[in-house]
Amino acid sequence: EAAPPGAESGGAAGEITMYYQPQIAIATGEVVGVEALLRWRHPRRGMVDPEELIRVAEQSAVMRLLTRRVVDDVVEQLAKWSATGLGLRAAVNVSVRDLHTGEIADQIADRLTRYGVAPDRLQLEITEGALMADPRRVLTTITRLHRIGVGIALDDFGTGYSSLQHLRRLPLSEVKVDRSFVLGMAEDSDDAAIVRSTIELAKALGLRVVAEGVEDERTWRMLHAAGCDAAQGWFYARPMPAEELVAWLARYR
Ligand code: G
Ligand code: G
Ligand code: NA
Numbered sequence: 135e136a137a138p139p140g141a142e143s144g145g146a147a148g149e150i151t152m153y154y155q156p157q158i159a160i161a162t163g164e165v166v167g168v169e170a171l172l173r174w175r176h177p178r179r180g181m182v183d184p185e186e187l188i189r190v191a192e193q194s195a196v197m198r199l200l201t202r203r204v205v206d207d208v209v210e211q212l213a214k215w216s217a218t219g220l221g222l223r224a225a226v227n228v229s230v231r232d233l234h235t236g237e238i239a240d241q242i243a244d245r246l247t248r249y250g251v252a253p254d255r256l257q258l259e260i261t262e263g264a265l266m267a268d269p270r271r272v273l274t275t276i277t278r279l280h281r282i283g284v285g286i287a288l289d290d291f292g293t294g295y296s297s298l299q300h301l302r303r304l305p306l307s308e309v310k311v312d313r314s315f316v317l318g319m320a321e322d323s324d325d326a327a328i329v330r331s332t333i334e335l336a337k338a339l340g341l342r343v344v345a346e347g348v349e350d351e352r353t354w355r356m357l358h359a360a361g362c363d364a365a366q367g368w369f370y371a372r373p374m375p376a377e378e379l380v381a382w383l384a385r386y387r
């Protein structure tokens with residue numbers, strides 16, 4: 135079986151790279167940000183499913199190295215975009231264990247300063263599962279990042295356990311409606327009801343709400359009618375390498 139890659143790219147372990155998926159403001163059609171998604175190009179197996187990669191990495195210290203690498207890449211990319219006049223924001227997914235120590239907050243603060251990137255250009259996406267494991271330590275780390283000015287999004291909303299408690303207790307800026315509800319909402323009235331109530335709840339709490347997994351125009355229109363702030367999905371664009379994103383943005387405008 136394939137060994138998980140180290141923090142280095144290239145060579146026999148293959149190549150770790152970031153893909154970026156645009157997030158579009160539903161009211162204006164403007165591109166407001168991107169979600170950074172890890173990809174591993176294995177020398178023999180080709181593109182490895184990131185979920186599998188992360189599941190393996192999480193068993194060991196490799197996850198810590200991967201997250202460091204992802205944060206470095208994304209902050210550097212933000213600085214490059216900024217230098218060419220692209221005022222994008224980027225969201226990075228973080229793993230359960232990443233939030234158990236303050237190390238990630240130190241690293242992020244250091245990188246933002248070093249690259250001269252404004253903290254509000256960066257957002258972390260955390261899953262409810264990550265919060266369950268050790269809520270107190272996770273809260274400490276998240277609070278530090280929030281104070282620096284880094285945005286915090288609650289990812290996969292609705293798939294975890296104590297969602298409503300998290301909404302009350304965490305210093306969040308955004309809620310992401312899980313794609314499992316969004317994918318079915320044009321056909322399934324229960325899914326549609328869940329998405330609409332999530333949007334309403336998030337807005338009532340003063341949080342931005344982003345839908346993921348928008349694959350068709352009908353879903354996009356329903357989200358528009360429901361007052362959802364932004365969306366991402368194959369209807370607009372699939373995750374893509376940074377170079378492709380620049381070309382995509384030029385075509386999109
Ligand atoms: O892009 P895709 O749907 O294939 O990603 C699968 C899952 O892998 C996503 O749900 C996401 O949570 C996770 N993932 C993608 N990139 C990263 C990353 O950089 N760090 C962590 N921790 N998870 C990631
Ligand atoms: O972190 P999270 O699991 O929420 O990451 C979102 C995942 O959803 C990524 O793996 C991305 O590749 C995937 N994704 C993005 N847009 C779509 C879409 O329109 N349809 C489906 N099925 N998956 C999508
Ligand atoms: Na995510």
Ligand code: MN
Pocket residue numbers: 289290291310312313346
């Ligand atoms: Mn999600």
